[in-house]
Amino acid sequence: MPVIERRPTEVIRRAWELQRSGVDASCAQRQHEATRLLRRGIRLLDSIHPVPADHQDDWLRSRIRLLTTLAFSEAETVGLTNGLARLDDVLAVIERFDDPAVRAELIAPVNHNRGLLLMGGGRNEESIACFDAALGFREESLAVAPDPAPVVESLLNTLATRGLAYIRLGRVKRAREDLNRGIKLAEKYELRVSAAEVRRHLGTLELRVGNVPAALRCYEESERSYRALEVEVPPLLRHEQAQALLTAGLSDEAGRHLDEVLPQLRQEQGNTRELGQAELFRAEAALLSGDLDLARSLAESARQRMRKWGCQTCVANATIIGLRADTADALRTGEIPAALPARALRHARAMSVPRLAEQATVAKMLTVRLEIRRGNLRRASELLAEVPRPGQLTPTDHRMLRRLCRAELAVAHDDRGAALGEIRAGLAELDRVRDRMGGLELLSGTALHGRELGELAVRLVLGGEHPRRLFDWLERTRAQTYRYEPLAQADDPELAECLAEIRGLTQSIHQALHDGHPTAAARARRAELLREAHRMGWHAGQWGKARPVAKLDEVAARLKNRALVSFAASADELVAVVVLDGGARIVRLGSAKQASESARMLNVDLNAVAPDHTPQPLVEVIMTSARRQAERLDAQLVRPLLEVTGDRDLVIVPTGGLYAVPWGVLPSLHYRPTVVAPSATAWLSAELARNDRARKIVLVRGPGLPAARAEIDKLATHYRASKQLSGQGATATAVLPAVDGAKLAHIAAHGAHEPENALFSRLELADGAMFAHEMAGLRRPPRQVVLAACELALNRIRPGDEALGFASALLASGSQTVIAPLSKVGDQSSAAAMDDYHRALAGGASPAVALADAVAVDPMRRPFVCLGAG
Template identity: 50%
Template structure:
């Protein structure tokens, strides 16, 4: 009988250890199977009065409770059974340890069920028991380290970030003292989550990435959970597409692991991502799916959170359509009451704010006012998008009350608060993406000021657009990991290109390239701050710097297009018509110029396409420029586009042919570039990439214009050599094919002898060149994010401190580019400013020389 008892203990122990490893790997179904097998083995012998058998059964039941944590009822049943067994164990360290195990697991289940205070009392008692027996050499330090992680959850719920971090530090200390890799990974991951809650997104993303690497090395099954939290941080940074990629990677893995709680949380986050990306239908679908899953699991707390995600989608759809169902505000209020009962403070506030906006749209100001008074005050951990929504509710109520001044004050305070959050961001993508959270608040302010003074409209336009260009780039920060990964990415892309040319398979290389690109992007999010913030340029300072030049700043509101014009110190507002029509003709002109670009286009086809381009340019001229002529006369121009107008080739519009035009992302960006000090040297760089046609004679001609220039051609035009020569140059002319990356501007690229030169690398030069000429391809193009945050290769250079960039807005033939550039540099060398030199060069053939002067001229 004794041998049977020992055999059962060993067998049950093996099943329990197998379950434990499965739980750490989030394979809950495998854990439950192993634990039930352990109980079945224990059932084959009588455990009455046998302390070892009872101890094993208690441990198995506690583990089973954890693996059933997503169904709190089942878990609590297992703990009740375990607690009934404790009196069979003699008083002493062993019973005390088991009591601590039962209490800590019961506390954990109660916390997940929303009973945080009750759960915390049990966890306090469990800590006391487990610390006491651990000092006596009894118990598992792994359990105590995990207990501190669970305690941190309660502090997180209470918005006590200091308390939560203290608990997690204790867990990390135990993990390091006892070599507990997996617990240490979880604790460090949760420290990153607290940084995310506190708004320190670069730190959060860095901690999450470290946790992901540790998981890949020690526990690959945990990677999807890390990706989920990375996605949450990216949403807070206004990057819904990046967040969605993380979530779409995580979801199938979690479903395969049958980790239903985490998989449903991914769906809630996918709903938030879709909503931030203006995909209301997808948001509604994900939210409903998540709510059904939580309801099936009996998780009332998370079911309410999922219902809130669905309400956000319903509200967005109703407000966009302008039709609010009469029942929807009541649904929002009822959900707010449910969320309040569950102790979810920020979520309660959000539901009430949605109800406020719905009531305002229905015209019930008093109901909205009453609901707004019930919104809890923001806490230190309240997300920035919730704070912006509260400001928006207050502003919209003020508008409904006819109090324009109060509405603008709320908008001003909100955008100032958003600016503070932006200043904490790391990489350029995070700085740029944050603007999405202030989009509606900024639009409201612009809409209100359209009825006021033009100077006020200028001020609000500068507050709400192109904020990324307001930062003074920091000196180069050496980050060897980014440099190394970027070099690997360059090699991978080069190898893929060579394989493609030789007809060899490229799929594995393309997969490797995609992985390396994602890695560099992630590193860039938290490597270093992008720059130091600068204030908006005052209108009087801009007007003084303009001199005889005129500023035209376009804006749209409610589908209407307007222009703020500053000329001779006077500011005027000119209403232009439909933004949609202007955007349509801008797209037509862009397509026409692309079609006209090839050097070898047959003359009859070229003539037809040119006629289309002439018609498109003429119509755009009628919409955008001619109404301004009484104000701007024949002055040189600084143009600040909006939205789709960033793609316009201004030098092809009839009223602007031959006129110097500088395109800038904002008046502040232009003023910064125009008043920046000149380059410390007169060094000129001429660089030419591979695969340009043999008919191009640009290189020879430019060497005659700049006989003392650094000349990098053929195999000499490597990334390292070009970057070295760019640093501190007065003028850099780069003739190379390029590729505009619409979803990630920093990975737009120029093709050099040994592979691509990424915008990211040029943007980190410690001494940006005074002027960069990009002589081929459409590298003036920008991907325009909310807030008119326009970024592309040229935009990244401007943001990095290059005052002037010459680039094309559409495709350009090699021969057309070469002849245009020779004309340009001859005029530049003769002493013409960049904008005037370019205007005269483009005027020779405005439809096949689609170059613009960006920044300052």
């Protein structure tokens, strides 16, 4: 008798241990091992026959746990049908409980788990019905529970998971409602880990609808919460942060982020799917940053790992990254290994399943480019004919790659007209993407897609002496971000919600294709929403109606007695189109690389000499070097141009490395009013912007600037009235509404420009960073902004001549003029320069004139530029 009593207890205890081991194996992606452990536990329970009455409850609950875990394991290894069948077995076990309240309590998690399995299988509508059933019971339980905390945790889990299902369906409003409610519940009951998890899901939603800044903010808040609670940051959060950074074009930052994560994943998790995904993201970041060797090695590592886990899509994506890196290397050097196009085509042919159609198309187009470069034009034409026409959901970079292939093939056939026609059509497609899907992050990012098209166009027209044609193509290919007229009317919330759902559905369709799930319902819903958006007057994104590209005659008419100089470079040839007196001419200026290197070296010297207390002997050495670089740039760029422009004021549109030139530092431009613009179109737009009756002057002093308190006080004396924010009052929360609608906003604050996306450049204020995307979101951006403490103008360029930095986001969102330094500037030098500038400005001088006079007093220590209109 004692033996009989002992045996059930030991068996049930052992079964529970096997279930926990099965969970551990499943979490480590060892599903077959998990299945063996769980089935062994079930067999152990079956060995107890009959089950003693006093062990019945424990025996049933142990069996439920084993079968539930087995359902997920078998769904992964055998198929969804098997997993759902195991949950049916769980329901049969639950029916053996006599108490109906216990049965109801146990059925709720079964509904939740059935929803999870259905969602994992792409059956999201069915999963939501299951989550609804689970939530119904948990809502009722919460209303009567003496201790609500355990019920709230279960309710939160289901609520957040239903939110994820809504995200996958592209139902943005419902997803946001569930996730926001989840965060409020978690905070109300002080479930801080749950709050962090739900906020991560909210970041996923924001990323799906294209609000990258909001997504990153959610992820950052979630990570901060985990760390404050001393809880390990989930790998999924790391991956999602990297994905958001890559979406924003911040490949360097995404790379740094993943470099911190990868060693930890390798040490803690071994050969897991999460590690493979992290390596895949890191390979993509390396490719975008131009680190081809790193991209290749990580892509190959990710490919091997994901092959083990059976993710065909991830294997194909890794293969494409490796091919892109090899192709970029070969095209750059001009050395095309004979085996490379054959390998690319072999991969294209192997990606034959429908879900890999996009990857197969990219591999084939890479083959086309390689064959063109090898001179195999017939073969390239045959392969290009196999590339399907883009569909509604074809990614932008795939569309542009197809156009590039067609244009390069036309060039190879010596049909320049056809090549320019393809480029023109491709850039028009980019315009439509920008016009329709809005968002400054997208407007800026599309420059990358059209970069090679634009470079090819400039190369084709640069050889001749046709200044008008070159001017037109330069304007067509560069700085398209600034072509948008910010919306003056209030946003249409119904249209905004519709567009968010369209974006969400687009991402959901791509995710479903990745996972091999059906997409018909999502495609039908997306098509319906597109029709609805058109009905509501959808004509542009959040940045408003697109302006046409400026024509030379329009620019010339507005210049009056000024001259516009638009630089262009192809290979190592640097030229300038000079527009004045109603006409234009081309001036050839020698080596583009030489000019860029001189600009870089000048910038280095100015950064070195900037600190207020640099020892005088060192200052003299650095100044000698800086003057030498300034003289070189002056001799190469400015003097040949002045032979054409005479003593006119200048509007300069740089290219590439010339954005780093602080033009007022160059000897021939001392005291000459000079405006820098990212394109002639941007300059003309700023010039023609209507001046409202704004009179508000706002002066801001950020933290950590010893000279700034006196500076702000002194600047205030130049104006009759001004609003001053300083010390603890200079918060982003206070500054943003203060500068909205201002005539002039002067902000003295440390900051940093983000070289890969203007939106994420920042100013450091009393309560932390104020990002450019927050300034860009103002209803009435200040007419003029002065950034007075750090290099927040622009000194690195995104391919496609999209000028970057805090200043560019301001210009793109409607500010007419931005005054900012191109390199570091000392606090004392900044204060002195700004006092001179504001005195002249308050006296009636234009920004360009006032700045030229202020800079000329001490050029090397005052590397400010006037951006936009002067």
